[in-house]
Amino acid sequence: MDAVTLRIILLAIGVVLLLGLYWWEYARAPNYDDDDADRAAADTDDDDAADQRRASFKSPTNRFDEDDREPSLGKREPILGKREPSLGIFDDDEPVEPPAPRWGGGLSSKLRRTRPAPVENQTAAASSPSSQAPAAELTAPAATASPADQTAATELLVQLFVVVPEDTITGADVMTAANKHHLQPGEHAIFHHYTLVKPPKGVTTPPVKKTLFSMANLVNPGSFPFGTGMRDFRTRGLALFTQLDGDADDLRTLDTMFSTAAALAEQFNGLVQDRTRSPLTPLQISKLRDQVKALQKNQRPRAKP
Numbered sequence: 001m002d003a004v005t006l007r008i009i010l011l012a013i014g015v016v017l018l019l020g021l022y023w024w025e026y027a028r029a030p031n032y033d034d035d036d037a038d039r040a041a042a043d044t045d046d047d048d049a050a051d052q053r054r055a056s057f058k059s060p061t062n063r064f065d066e067d068d069r070e071p072s073l074g075k076r077e078p079i080l081g082k083r084e085p086s087l088g089i090f091d092d093d094e095p096v097e098p099p100a101p102r103w104g105g106g107l108s109s110k111l112r113r114t115r116p117a118p119v120e121n122q123t124a125a126a127s128s129p130s131s132q133a134p135a136a137e138l139t140a141p142a143a144t145a146s147p148a149d150q151t152a153a154t155e156l157l158v159q160l161f162v163v164v165p166e167d168t169i170t171g172a173d174v175m176t177a178a179n180k181h182h183l184q185p186g187e188h189a190i191f192h193h194y195t196l197v198k199p200p201k202g203v204t205t206p207p208v209k210k211t212l213f214s215m216a217n218l219v220n221p222g223s224f225p226f227g228t229g230m231r232d233f234r235t236r237g238l239a240l241f242t243q244l245d246g247d248a249d250d251l252r253t254l255d256t257m258f259s260t261a262a263a264l265a266e267q268f269n270g271l272v273q274d275r276t277r278s279p280l281t282p283l284q285i286s287k288l289r290d291q292v293k294a295l296q297k298n299q300r301p302r303a304k305p
Contacts, residue, residue, distance in 0.1 A: 155245040158241065181263065189225075190224060192214045213257045248296070
């Protein structure tokens with residue numbers, strides 16, 4: 001077989017293959033069109049079903065209809081907006097005092113600086129009826145009396161606060177400090193510093209126990225859970241208070257109260273404040289002593305002309 005014949009045979013075979021491929025593609029073309037039509041129909045059915053579902057949610061009988069939603073409760077007043085009435089000197093929302101000098105260690109001690117702690121949820125402590133002011137008097141304004149008022153005054157209420165950071169004073173700490181400073185549990189579930197008053201000469205009655213000053217819890221309700229309750233007790237402050245009426249020993253009572261408050265602040269790393277919640281300074285101490293002296297002077301019997 002020569003080369004020309006071989007070329008003709010190969011060319012014929014190629015033409016046959018090309019015709020076969022063309023016929024094969026032509027035969028498959030309708031199937032592709034049918035598949036595209038089926039997919040288009042399926043997409044149309046899906047769109048119709050989605051439209052029906054959306055329409056069903058808007059149906060008047062559907063349980064998720066917007067008109068069947070739970071009615072609004074309206075504007076409710078915040079619960080925290082309703083507070084109990086203030087108890088006076090123990091205000092629940094008092095601002096935190098800025099860092100200020102601490103007076104402690106004794107009447108002639110130097111000023112130190114410490115960080116005061118926030119005081120909240122505090123109430124006026126009850127007092128012994130023999131020497132303390134009733135609760136109504138504890139809410140009196142804290143303004144310093146003028147010289148004219150001091151002259152006309154017949155009694156003086158003194159309040160000191162020992163404030164510490166957070167609830168760092170435990171029940172055991174309170175009992176230890178009270179025993180050290182001769183403070184005994186007494187009426188109204190608070191501590192009292194007592195003294196024995198001897199009767200006049202010639203009187204055979206026994207000595208009478210008198211309260212010089214008292215110590216209460218600075219946190220509501222102001223009392224201490226004496227007994228087993230002191231195991232879990234914690235507080236962030238103590239309140240010392242007394243009412244002086246011009247007795248000869250009032251100045252000594254005031255000094256004892258000052259030294260006790262200073263020792264407590266030193267022991268608990270706290271801050272001593274006066275009744276206005278300002279840091280107690282030597283100047284404030286001097287003013288209070290002058291008020292006591294003026295009160296004692298007013299109580300002395302005046303000589304007849």
